[in-house]
Amino acid sequence: MTRRTGTGTWLRHYTIVYLVFIYLPVVLLPVFSFNDAIYVAFPMKGFTLRWWEEMVQQTGMLHALGNSFTVAVPVCLVSTTLGMCAAKALTSYKLMGARVLTGLFALPLVIPFIILGIALLIAFNSYGLELSLWTVGIGHVLICVPFSLFVLMSRLEGFDRSLEEASLDLGETPWMTFWRVTFPVALPGVVASLLLTFTISFDEFLLAFFLTGNESTLPLYIWSQLRFPAKLPAVLALGSAILVVTFVLVTLAERLRRQGEFRSDTAAGGS
Amino acid sequence: MKDRAFISIKGISKHFGKVRAVDDVDLEIEKGEFFALLGPSGCGKTTLLRMLAGFEVPTAGEIYIDREPTAAVPHFLRPVNMVFQNYAIFPHLNVFQNIAFGLRKDRLPRPVLEERVNDALALIKLDGYGARRADELSGGQRQRVALARALIKKPKVLLLDEPLGALDKKLREQMQLELRDLQRNVGITFVFVTHDQEEALTMSDRIAVMSSGKTIEHGPPSQLYDRPRTRFVADFLGTMNFFEGRVAGSDGDGLAIETDRLGMVRAQGPADFAVGDRLTVALRPENIRISPHTPNDDVDTIGGTVSNTAYLGDRTHLYVTLEGSDQPVLVARQNMDGSGSDGPAGHAAVSLWWRRSSVLLLKSG
Numbered sequence: 336m337t338r339r340t341g342t343g344t345w346l347r348h349y350t351i352v353y354l355v356f357i358y359l360p361v362v363l364l365p366v367f368s369f370n371d372a373i374y375v376a377f378p379m380k381g382f383t384l385r386w387w388e389e390m391v392q393q394t395g396m397l398h399a400l401g402n403s404f405t406v407a408v409p410v411c412l413v414s415t416t417l418g419m420c421a422a423k424a425l426t427s428y429k430l431m432g433a434r435v436l437t438g439l440f441a442l443p444l445v446i447p448f449i450i451l452g453i454a455l456l457i458a459f460n461s462y463g464l465e466l467s468l469w470t471v472g473i474g475h476v477l478i479c480v481p482f483s484l485f486v487l488m489s490r491l492e493g494f495d496r497s498l499e500e501a502s503l504d505l506g507e508t509p510w511m512t513f514w515r516v517t518f519p520v521a522l523p524g525v526v527a528s529l530l531l532t533f534t535i536s537f538d539e540f541l542l543a544f545f546l547t548g549n550e551s552t553l554p555l556y557i558w559s560q561l562r563f564p565a566k567l568p569a570v571l572a573l574g575s576a577i578l579v580v581t582f583v584l585v586t587l588a589e590r591l592r593r594q595g596e597f598r599s600d601t602a603a604g605g606s
Numbered sequence: 607m608k609d610r611a612f613i614s615i616k617g618i619s620k621h622f623g624k625v626r627a628v629d630d631v632d633l634e635i636e637k638g639e640f641f642a643l644l645g646p647s648g649c650g651k652t653t654l655l656r657m658l659a660g661f662e663v664p665t666a667g668e669i670y671i672d673r674e675p676t677a678a679v680p681h682f683l684r685p686v687n688m689v690f691q692n693y694a695i696f697p698h699l700n701v702f703q704n705i706a707f708g709l710r711k712d713r714l715p716r717p718v719l720e721e722r723v724n725d726a727l728a729l730i731k732l733d734g735y736g737a738r739r740a741d742e743l744s745g746g747q748r749q750r751v752a753l754a755r756a757l758i759k760k761p762k763v764l765l766l767d768e769p770l771g772a773l774d775k776k777l778r779e780q781m782q783l784e785l786r787d788l789q790r791n792v793g794i795t796f797v798f799v800t801h802d803q804e805e806a807l808t809m810s811d812r813i814a815v816m817s818s819g820k821t822i823e824h825g826p827p828s829q830l831y832d833r834p835r836t837r838f839v840a841d842f843l844g845t846m847n848f849f850e851g852r853v854a855g856s857d858g859d860g861l862a863i864e865t866d867r868l869g870m871v872r873a874q875g876p877a878d879f880a881v882g883d884r885l886t887v888a889l890r891p892e893n894i895r896i897s898p899h900t901p902n903d904d905v906d907t908i909g910g911t912v913s914n915t916a917y918l919g920d921r922t923h924l925y926v927t928l929e930g931s932d933q934p935v936l937v938a939r940q941n942m943d944g945s946g947s948d949g950p951a952g953h954a955a956v957s958l959w960w961r962r963s964s965v966l967l968l969k970s971g
């Protein structure tokens with residue numbers, strides 16, 4: 336490692352530039368949320384907690400945050416449940432056309448959300464469904480299920496069928512076998528799926544924009560506030576808060592996933 | 607119903623599409639027996655075992671366990687338990703929880719439960735291992751935990767699918783004896799699957815040899831080894847020399863057979879061959895001796911040349927070419943008291959002899 340090749344140095348520089356490009360804007364968010372000025376610009380003024388206070392006091396913003404939770408929590412639960420059922424079916428039985436089915440499940444991922452949004456809007460209108468947070472939730476479930484499915488499928492694919500058979504053999508019913516064996520072994524995948532789908536629903540903009548009634552989710556609210564420069568710093572404060580929470584959650588999920596992987600790896604490796 | 611055996615398998619078949627994994631098998635297994643299903647890979651052993659456990663539904667036939675028909679009994683109600691080939695130890699539970707898994711429905715008070723699990727741990731010589739996690743166990747220990755987990759259910763029959771397949775040779779030999787002892791102590795009927803003929807011979811009371819979904823022969827190990835009735839079994843258990851022949855004559859105490867490479871051979875064969883019948887003559891390598899002089903009567907002898915030798919430690923294999931044939935005969939010589947190096951070497955002329963009683967006659971085919 337004493338001499339570096341030309342490509343080596345080039346790659347190093349590229350990596351640094353790339354990281355700065357990605358993370359600098361993200362770092363600017365919390366930095367400016369403490370800046371004592373309305374305008375987001377250098378040079379920075381003094382340090383202030385004014386924007387954080389303002390954020391806590393803005394009822395509209397808090398209401399939108401509440402809406403986002405109201406949508407994201409059921410969405411992550413429902414789509415993870417649906418994803419679990421589909422993943423279980425696709426991995427444990429040799430279903431006819433399982434590949435085709437998997438492809439169909441993944442379809443919402445490749446349709447541009449804007450098209451999906453319009454399509455759903457038309458569908459809801461023709462069914463006479465009034466637009467509300469409910470319709471946003473339905474749209475979000477639609478795009479979250481494939482993510483959940485893939486996370487859980489990769490977890491269940493390495494799953495040893497004989498574990499379930501052993502449980503049946505030891506006198507458990509199929510239902511209890513699911514709860515005593517399949518679910519706990521797949522738990523890291525379930526947690527990962529919950530966090531992933533929650534995050535997707537929480538910051539999804541396009542579908543929410545098309546499908547909401549007169550309630551707005553947080554991304555919609557933030558977007559609407561961008562027109563008022565005075566409101567921006569409080570948005571920055573909120574953004575920073577979300578960033579921290581997301582970071583903690585994702586780290587946690589990744590930890591769990593690795594731990595589970597490690598366990599099942601060593602369990603399989605021993606035999 | 608009274609005359610039926612403890613486990614009775616009647617005309618069982620299992621077809622997967624066009625594959626006949628198990629094809630019209632009849633077997634009877636007695637209570638308390640250590641019964642082996644032996645056969646080459648893909649012959650349907652696992653499928654037959656899984657039908658006993660209830661994981662596969664037979665295409666045809668009926669299985670009776672403890673004299674009861676099992677067709678309508680779901681696997682979680684059958685009085686059988688299974689030890690899986692890869693042990694299937696639950697990775698999210700510790701040893702104690704693994705062993706206690708099947709007792710949930712019994713709703714035992716905690717002290718009773720602990721006592722039973724500790725007894726099971728003592729049975730498999732893993733006292734004090736209860737709190738270990740599954741991934742902290744060695745292969746042999748997992749195997750034992752899988753056994754304890756099944757035995758604690760007090761099944762009428764324990765099914766084992768290649769239970770020792772994943773262990774190294776030394777451990778496997780040790781576990782063979784332990785498993786045998788364990789079975790005698792608990793008195794439960796064991797049905798176990800293996801493709802290792804030595805394992806089957808060592809452990810079982812009776813063996814059923816399978817091939818392509820059918821049982822070829824079944825009986826006690828010594829009977830199958832010493833007196834096989836089919837060429838397949840003669841070949842599959844141990845090593846064997848085969849010669850093609852035709853019955854040339856018969857007298858009071860045996861048959862005279864004209865063979866392709868051994869010349870005229872006399873045998874105390876079964877009487878179901880008539881003069882003129884084609885048959886296969888089989889001779890175990892260890893039953894052919896090398897000696898410059900032949901003991902008196904009841905033996906046949908032939909001359910040959912040693913073309914090759916293979917030293918195997920406890921014995922030496924000699925490949926002896928006979929006059930008028932280039933396919934050698936395999937002869938096994940025991941090496942006792944360090945005699946491994948003083949036998950006949952390459953190109954030595956030798957005289958082979960064997961007792962008439964050790965000549966096996968099998969139907970050609």
Ligand SMILES: Nc1ncnc2c1ncn2[C@@H]1O[C@H](COP(=O)(O)OP(=O)(O)OP(=O)(O)O)[C@@H](O)[C@H]1O
Pocket residue numbers: 622625626627645646647648649650651652653654801
């Ligand atoms: N679920 C299945 N679907 C289709 N074919 C199967 C299935 N299970 C087994 N088979 C086929 O049935 C035949 C017997 O399989 P089985 O697993 O019983 O063999 P085995 O004797 O246990 O072999 P091994 O010693 O390799 O474990 C094989 O040809 C196998 O390919």
Ligand SMILES: [Mg+2]
Pocket residue numbers: 651652653
């Ligand atoms: Mg098998």
